[in-house]
Amino acid sequence: MFPEFRELMQQLREDNPHFARLFEDHEHLDRKISQLELDPVHQINDDIEALKRKKLKLKDQIYQLLQQAQQNPSSSP
Numbered sequence: 001m002f003p004e005f006r007e008l009m010q011q012l013r014e015d016n017p018h019f020a021r022l023f024e025d026h027e028h029l030d031r032k033i034s035q036l037e038l039d040p041v042h043q044i045n046d047d048i049e050a051l052k053r054k055k056l057k058l059k060d061q062i063y064q065l066l067q068q069a070q071q072n073p074s075s076s077p
Contacts, residue, residue: 001026001059005066012069019065022058029055 002009012019033051 002063002066005070008066008069009062012065016065016069019062022062022065026055026058026062029058 036048
């Protein structure tokens with residue numbers, strides 16, 4: 001996710017607890033969705049779609065924080 005921000009993401013994960021939490025939540029949802037999709041019983045499941053929407057919202061928030069930090073490097077926590 002966002003290879004162009006790899007170094008900045010690492011820095012924010014260390015320095016910004018809110019960013020770290022968003023990133024952790026995103027990774028957790030990604031793993032959960034992958035596990036559900038591997039189970040044929042869950043392949044057509046509204047819960048998976050809801051989780052994907054939640055994951056996308058987290059990704060959007062992460063991207064916004066990355067852009068803010070890139071534009072204002074001195075103001076990032």
